[in-house]
Amino acid sequence: MRWAVLVALTLLIALCAMPEQKQVAEQKRDKVVIGVLAPMSLPEGTAQEKAVKLAVEEINAKGGILGYKVEVVVGDDKLDPSVGVAEFKRLATLQKADVIIGGFSSGVMLATMEAMAETKTLFLADASSPSHSAKVAENYEKYKYWFRIAQNNATTFAFDIADMIKMLRNNGYEVKKIYVIRDEHIWAEDVMKTLRPLLLDLGVEIIKDVQVPRNYAEYESLILEAEKLNAHLIVPILALTGTGDVLVKQWASLRPKILLAGHDLAAIDHGFFNKTNGAANYVIFLADGGALVTAPITELCKEFVEKYKAKYGHYPEAHQAYGAYDAVYIYKRVVEEASKNGEKDPFNAETLVKYLERFNESNPIILTRPIAFTPNHDLVWSDKTIRNWISQWQDGKQVILYPEHVANGKLKLPPWMS
Amino acid sequence: MKAIIPLAFLLAILPMFVPSAYLYLIGLALLFAVLVASWDLMVGYTGQVNLGHTTFVGLGAYTAAILQLPARIGAAFDVHPIVAVILAGVLSAFFGLAIGLLTLRLKGYYFSLVTAILPLVFMQKVFVWRGVFGGEEGFSIPSEKILVATTLEKYYVAAIFAIISLGVIYAILRSKIGLRFKAVRDSEELAEALGIDTTKYKILAFVLSSFFAGVAGAIFVNYRMTVAPDLYDVPLMLLIILSAVIGGLGTLWGPFLMGIIVYLAKNWWLTAFRFGIVNEEIILYAILIAVAILMPRGVYNEVKEKLRRFAKS
């Protein structure tokens, strides 16, 4: 009996592995393979898959990359580090992906970066923890294949929040005491570490710093407390908690004389206004990833959101779509440049790392956003490249308030506060 | 027991046929199978339904991770990864002892309910002391502090561990101790009448089972190089229970092999079936419900029975 099971099991494993073995044998290039690896149960995952497919469709219609047809292969990391690693390896070795685009969870990213180092595959990634680029800094040779493309390193939110307070003050809204509500998570801690000295310089006091776990939804008592402590601003630093909409709803129904301004990831979503039945009105947020549907900052971005809507029936469901779309085009661009410069193998990851690094602060590439990499392969945070634009919901529309050169609206205070 | 030798042989030559991406998964499946077998040691052989096996998996995982990266607690000592892995098992066993002493003297459902909430208590610890345990994203261990580096070596570590664990558990169950476990399961009153200290043997089984879970958790960490709270979590627990029950409780081989099959099915074979509102997990759970209702004694036992009848006729 055990024998029978053992033999059957071995046969099954061998059978499943065999057909793919043949592909491994083929060595000559006949196509370019782009892998997408993200959590497909989340909008942050599906948006990346859709955006990559859109870009690849466009590229194939114009003759592909160096004449090769581009193919997309998809993996689902299920937000699980073990699965993420296995899927990365599958895409990189069995599907022979030339580049992998994707990611979302910082924890999964830490694990998949190991698979990336082992397979030496170019990885144009999402996820915002500073620990990823720190790895590139620590061991450049091993982790150099990794580039952050979707959004700035999370610590930059601190600079944006400081600028947000300055912007409010310039508009005559006094901010001296703030009430922070943040994710109970490492990334929010990193933001706070950078934010504290900045606030000290501005003379702003943190009267309370509340940490909330995933799916926390009891904001009413926090808002009441902020009111009692005479806070001028409730500053959310919320992404993983996933209940930014509940906070906004409870804030709008309690109507405290306190502005809600900070980084509430949920507010970036184009459908957020309808989802909250208009409670989002006057909420000030950071446009993470540097692009908004109603305030595109480049021509390509404007085209992209419309093409996306035409193909899928709705605007990008998560900002990661911009990063993934850019990733395909930046890959095409570096391969073509490598080929033009006579590189022996223009698809070689080692070679392409050098070409990607050419897009630095003084030489950004303008795609849906202006992209430039730091020496540690983070995105350069600046007014000229990508930063988390300070924005506000105004009557169903997302409006950028700051910095001025991309702003398309002025600050509005809620009626119950004026 | 004889089947362990061909199993070892098969596992030894597998890398010749299977590409490394799948080898990586098969190694994970073997580690997972040890979790299932060690759960069966407690549940299938003493009849006490432990719903908190992942407590010890996670405990072992975090213990090893911190011993291998003591900078996380601000300490500076050097522990060889093998020592870290064994210490992880010992600590898990120790916790198993404490919790066993507290709960196994109670009869009925309380052991199940308490063990069901245990992993959650331990998981909260990860979030509350984020600085040390890394919170939700966990933390990664640099490759120079890890047991072995390449996928092939990792696979062999997992395979050797699986073979040894299976052998040791089998030996325990074949011994006098194993017979007493079964006596406790079949009739606690009778066992007590025979002068067996039932609580003692339940605790012993729990400690042994926790030890293997802890070591497996520690090897998991060395295998994938990151530790994260998913090792404590309910989905892992459920997968363990499902594999063991479908494999056939109290048969050791059934749960072990079913552990490999279920893990590979979930993360490999069934991933192609993903359309609309159906994914591999839905298919898996549906199959498992059907099997549980139609073959409540487990696939292993039912098929064995059928084959025996077939051979007779």
Next chain:
Amino acid sequence: MIELLEIFVFGTAMGGIFALLASGFSLIFGVSRILNFAHGVCFSISAYLVIYFIKEFSVDIFSASILGIFFAVLVGFFVYALTKYIRHNVVMVIIVTLAFALLVEQFLLLSFGNRGLTMPPFVEGIQVIYENLRIAKVRLLAIAIAIATLLALEFFISRTIIGKRINAVSQDIEAAKLLGINVEKVLIATFLISSALAGIAGILYAQIFNIYPAMILRVLIYAFAVVILGGLGSFRGSVVASFIIGYIFVATMKTLGAQWSEFVMLITIVAILAVRPTGLFGVKE
């Protein structure tokens, strides 16, 4: 003072919802010795369906709620049917109900996504309780609905024939059979009532907070905590325990912070268990 009042109101709302959820779980256990891991399905499915009916068919919130509770009852009946022939096997019951719960969780994940959803409340607006303490009216309504339902249930169990039979079966199934009680019918009734209670709890919860797929298993933790504290199978025990846990939960959240609330709740329960293994009102098995 105002803090105490706030903890009292918020804790009562939380405790009331826990009580609706856990008393059903406890009733099912009492009558059939089934640990129903699929109890959270009734809780979640009703909330999700209400949101779905409102969004897709523009049904008003009250009719949608009735439909939602109806579907929760259907799910309850389905779980009853699923476990009918394996009821004697504790492990199998856990497996089947747990697998069913996870199956539904995946289904919700694929059809509604991982993000939490909120439901439009029965009543909009804010009620000023005391000075600056304002509370959403829906939370006060939830307290009222929960307490009214629990009182009705208490009346039902102690005064009506079916209720008395439920009580009899949960105390001694063999004696009940001898008295000629149709145990199967009693069991069905218990499943239906318990599922409806969980459905109501789900709707109230989603109106105050939000609902997400992982809630299916998450609410089980609360149900477990309640029945461990209150004693398995004891209806009154679970109600009292629910409120105790509700207050502990809210008070911890308010004083130590949200990340501690579950930790403290779970530690308290383990501690109580070490001292009093059968819970506050439990009977020896």
